């Protein structure tokens with residue numbers, strides 16, 4: 001399952017650009033002062049919209065395209081390459097589960113299976129209550145503390161089934177926190 005949650009109809013004539021909010025525009029304008037390169041600003045704009053809207057709809061993609069005068073196809077390419085731009089709705093919390101070699105060696109598949117069984121979702125899926133989306137990602141850069149996953153902005157390391165249960169409960173209680181070693 002591709003973690004990019006790609007939709008591909010942004011070029012359809014039926015899609016109308018949405019209005020960017022004042023906050024989105026303010027933040028995009030700030031990025032323009034930091035990056036001379038239009039594509040880099042485009043990526044930052046995608047991330048800004050995702051931060052505010054939860055994901056990047058076709059309507060948002062068109063809005064960014066028009067605002068920055070970057071072709072939709074180019075922005076779509078950036079979104080595809082940068083696989084943390086979500087092009088479909090995601091849950092309130094996004095679980096990015098490391099699916100690379102060190103985590104494999106440390107038994108991440110058993111942990112992944114535990115999460116899937118506990119939440120009733122596979123990679124690329126969202127729980128029925130809209131709380132969690134589970135996505136595979138390449139190495140999260142914490143190999144010596146594998147298995148590892150990131151939930152929203154927080155990295156969780158040395159995962160065990162018990163630790164995962166506690167993490168899920170914490171997020172359900174709105175008390176996210178690092179579960180490191």
Ligand code: FES
Nearest residue numbers: 098103139142143
């Ligand atoms: S392989 Fe999982 S953190 Fe590096």
